[in-house]
Amino acid sequence: MSNVTGSTSKLPRLSLASLGALPADVKRPRYDRSAVSAGILHIGLGAFCRGHLATYTDQILEAGARDWGIIGVDLMSPAIRAALKPQDCLYTVLTREDGVDHFQVVGSMLDAMATSDQLRDVLDLAVRPEIRIVTLTVTEKGYCQDAAIGTLDETHPMIRADLANPTAPCSAPGLLTEAIRLRRAAGVPPFTVLVCDNLAQNGIKVRRIVTRFATLRDPELGRFIEDNISFPCTMVDRITPATQDADRAAVAAGIGLEDAWPVVCEPFRQWVIEDRFALGRPKWEDAGAVMVDDVHPFELMKLRCLNGAHSTLAYLSVVAGIETIADAMADPLLPKVIRSLWDNDLIPTLPPVPGTDVAAYTVALEGRFRNPGVRHKTLQISSDGSQKLPPRLLEPALDRIKAGASPKAIPLAVAAWMRFLLGVNEQGQTYAISDPFAERLTTIAKNGNRNAKQMVAGLFAVEDIFFPELAANEAFRSGVESYLESLLTHGVKQTLTDFLKTA
Ligand code: CS2
16 A cells, blocks of 8 residues: 555645535535544454444434544554544545445544554553443454454464563453453443454454453453453444555545545445443444344354355455456356355355345345445455354354255365465466465465365364364365365366356
8 A cells, every 4th residue: 555644645635624625515524523522442443444333433423422432543553543643533435336436524533543652542541431332343363363263362472472461462352451451440340342343253252252361361350351341242244445546546536635544335334233332332223233132143144145255256266367356246157156155055054134034135245246336356355264264154064064965165165265375376476365374374285286185184174264073074075175176277267167067
């Protein structure tokens, strides 16, 4: 990403002072931002939270709430802070669909911080009684988990560092634990932790992870967290690619001001939240969020149907040299493959989802994936497969096997991931593999010498990804082997053609 903080543009910068210069049809905060105080501390300042949580919250502020502003914290780098501060943390959300662009300036992010040099300030803020919710979007790997079972990875370098130096944490579990400890010591009632990442049973899992981390620090603190901190589960959804330079140019052209880090996403958004908040919450339902007692059916539907299809499309596409999800949907074969994935392997694993027709949900997904305005790179989605495969594809595969059925398209998707790990597409171009296990996985894949059996044996043995029960299933294993063999010898197109004859 180039030039995110500095400016080469001749346009004035987006800021409170320049809001009046926006074209009349650009939505902007109409509330008095100086009268809004922070109630939410958000960790993980990427595009997703700014296109999702912050837009729901903006609507609540627009409706009159005054004590639910957000302060965003980046755990990874100060780059987003550097981009947002000069513009009073205002930024643009550009939604695109059917050739229609809609620009909105969002005001709910009151401040941006970075733990790299503001850790003390962040912890001080977390102790303040007006902060009643800590929300997180740190991606699956940000929880330092063992993805197959959803427990704390105690060998993770950041976890080791945080256990050695717990008052200066660098990981999300370490930061939450230290904030909870300080708050308790100050006699301030505990905040609610709202996880907004794509993990199955995200609140339950992160509660287990944080409790374990705290217990390793101090068993009494672990018990305190277990007994006193609420971690409601959530299902979050909005397709929001990483911001590209072309997006900055489109936003500048649309609003007549320079925005160093806008967000481009689809208009669709969905948020289902378990209503268990210790110290209150914004009335997010007034902005369209759905408050429920049990998120699980919604979350399974979304993680499997949307994210499972995304990952399948991503691995096949990266190998075939297809750059975006919209391009993949324009391919004659790929949409048929994900239809088979939905109908044969994923929909049958879902419990009834209240108020939802799941078949219609997948039809709507096809439309969302086809949206050419949202250039969602397949290489971006292909990242962190070690974290994404278990909830998206491997758990449903195991569910099907337990139900006495055999998954049809999931073995193909898993084989595509293995072929992807070779790091070179069918045009001979190399690409980087971004995954916390990248080194280990690419070494196993390469040592397989393009021999499918050998590659599958090596990768199935990675227990942090493959549940032993699934790896031991002969039919599943031989399915993955034969698709991988075909991908290696005949390529994606021929493999999909053959697959569709039998699907
Ligand atoms: C995607 C998700 O990058 C990915 O792995 O599948 O970011 C997806 O776009 C969101 O979950 C949609 O809500």
